[in-house]
Amino acid sequence: MDFWYQNPGWRAWLLLPLTGLFWLISALRRQLFALGLKKHYRPPVPVVVVGNLSVGGNGKTPVVLALAEALKAAGLRPGLIARGYGAKGPFPALVSAQSEANVVGDEARLLVKRSNLPMAVGGDRRAAIELLLAHHSIDVLICDDGLQHYALARDIEIVVMDGQRRLGNGYLLPSGPLREGAWRLDSVDFVVVNGNDAGAGQFAMTLNQGLPRRVCDDSPVQWQALPETLSAAAGIGNPERFFQSLRQRGYQLTEALAFNDHHHFTQADFKDVQGPLVMTEKDAVKCQAFAPEHWYYVPVDAAFGPQLCQAVLETLRSRHGL
Structure with missing residues (x-):
């Protein structure tokens, strides 16, 4: 929606009651997990979540690919999981190079085609992870999206942000493009900015076309x-x-x-x-x-300095001895 990336106008203001409801529900859900009233699922291997605050593409999939290659080059055995957005299933499902995009999702099909790594998809992340681990030997999981999926415990969070559109008009859905407020950037481990200058403590990224x-x-x-x-x-x-x-x-x-x-x-x-x-x-x-x-x-590849992948590796090693 165009007004998401402009100064807030009457269309954004008209939707503010729904935005307030969205904020209330999401805040309550976060608090239930924080208080332990809703339980996390913690897999037996560390989880790296690559997600975003805003809806729409921000360059997340190329970051997942680059990170997976870096972890593999470091001697680790990464596996991939995703929701399988827009796919018809059935779920959970393992993804192969022969999988159809309408069955497992376009991003999942692309990730496996490019990385040749084991992957499973499904809205129930626990079921997808257990299916993946039952068929493959994996020592770290990369979750494509799922920053707001608090039912899955995670060890590292990476936010990818569009450097042109940033956080749009700054409003939560549906008045703006945000799933969570800008405050969330302060709680994640790493912020990657796609296509523009990164701020202090952030990592700049460009997409190189092949x-x-x-x-x-x-x-x-x-x-x-x-x-x-x-x-x-x-x-x-x-x-x-x-x-x-x-x-x-x-x-x-x-x-x-x-x-x-x-x-x-x-x-x-x-x-x-x-x-x-x-x-x-x-x-x-x-x-x-x-x-x-x-x-x-x-085809495009994420290009950023080695500092990000090195920082992720060091964090995994310090917290899990990988």
């Missing part, structure tokens, strides 16, 4: 092989960021098709598209079955 790949078969192509005029599509939290990245490379977009985050793509969504089309990697995993040869996707 070579385009054909959606139908993942074959890489050179950027110069793409025509200067093409169409683009994005079903992510901030589609304009993707479109702008293509324009900055000199491409003219005849169409810029923006869809809701986690949109379930069908051929009908592209019935009016003529010629080459470029999309995000997260969208491509849902379009591979019907994509023609002139559709491409752009």
Whole structure:
């Protein structure tokens, strides 16, 4: 919603009664866990949660991938869990490279495809973790999202924040984009800022684009092989960021098709598209079955200094001796 990222106006104020209800329910829920009236589930291995305060994409999935690679390079055996947002299940479910995105979720499908790590999904995080641990030898879990899922005890919390949109208008849902207030940044272990200057104690991150790949078969192509005029599509939290990245490379977009985050793509969504089309990697995993040869996707990798991964490793070692 556009007004989430502007100065609060009448639309935000109109929703303030619902925002107050949202605040009351979420605050009460947090307090029940804090007082022990609702119980946490603590897995037998440490848990690192990578989440955000605002709804929509902030670059969380590339951070999960980069962190998983760093932990694996350090000799650990990471496993991944996620809710499987927008997927039909059944849950809990193990994710493989052959899993369908509409069954396990687009982000889960992408994470396993890129990392080749064991992963399970399901709204019941405990059930997903127990399923994963029953099938794989794992010594650390990375939870993609779930910052507000207080039923899962965690050892490290990482917040990823969009450097352009930041915390929007600063209001909680539905008047603004926030699941929790800005105060929550003071209680997490690390804050990663995607695409802008990081503040004191925060870690700056950029998303580096790799070579385009054909959606139908993942074959890489050179950027110069793409025509200067093409169409683009994005079903992510901030589609304009993707479109702008293509324009900055000199491409003219005849169409810029923006869809809701986690949109379930069908051929009908592209019935009016003529010629080459470029999309995000997260969208491509849902379009591979019907994509023609002139559709491409752009993989991205999170780039930040080694300090973040080193700090996560040191924290795991100091608290758990890993």
